[in-house]
Amino acid sequence: MLITAACSSGSGDAKSKGGSGAQHSASGSTQPSGSASPTVQAAAYSKLPDPCAVLSKNTLSDLVPKGASSGKKGGSDDPSSRGSCSWSSLDNNGVKGSQFRWLNVSLLRFDSDTARGAGDTQAHTYFGQQVKDAEAVDGAKNTKLIPLSGTGTEATAVRYDLNKKEGLFKQQTVVARVENVVVTLDYNGAGLAGEKTPDADELTKAAEKAIKEAVGAVSSANDTSSSGSGTGSSASPSKQASKSPSKSASSSASPSKSATKQS
Secondary structure (H helix, E strand, O other): HHHHHOOOOOOOOOHHHHHHHHHHHHHHOOOOOOOOOOOOOOOOOOOOOOOOHHHOOOHHHHHHHOOOOOOOOOOOOOOOOEEEEEEEEEEOOOHHHHHHHHEEEEEOOOOOOOOOHHHHHHHHHHHHHHHHHHOOOOOOOEEEEEEEOOOEEEEEEEEEEEEEEEEEEEEEEEEEEOOOOOEEEEEEEEOOOOOOOOHHHHHHHHHHHHHHHHHHHHHOOOOOOOOOOOOOOOOOHHHHHHHOHHHHHHOEEEEEEEHHOOO
């Protein structure tokens, strides 16, 4: 009996010690030796062109004939990431009325960032939001969405009518994305004081031509070997969104305000 008890006791201790050792070994084997740092693809474009120089003199003469040389650059705390320029034109025909035109080009560049993702992905999201905002303008009538081809990576034109106290304004908002840069072009026209309302199709064609030039200017400003910082060294997209050119464009693009100043 004493011998049996002694053997049983020794066997139990061995199992207990063996089980504890196995658990310790298994626990130790699951400890990570280290984790790789997250990476994100670098943005294609690292800079922007001068927003007041993205359109040729001929194009400006067509869109804003009386204001081709009156480009006004918008304020920016980081010209490499955001910029805008606007032009206004008033062709005064005396008692026959006046033809008014207003043009604004806004550029917004997104850097790749490990927290926010690739620059082109962020730009795609912003592109979609710009189109939605253009479709949802208060008071807009006869809104029409026109997908465009051959203009950057993706492009869409939104046109609509705005009936203001000065007259009926024909508005075109064209949004295009090329890689990690979004270009938004706002162009409107109106016949004031009895002048004929401009043709919406003609204004849209002019705006489409202009957006292609602006997109080309963005590509030309960046060498094919140029790439943005993958760590988001420039202005962060969150700050860009809070100071979005679309907001400044919306306030300055108000046909009633523009027409009032020109009148």
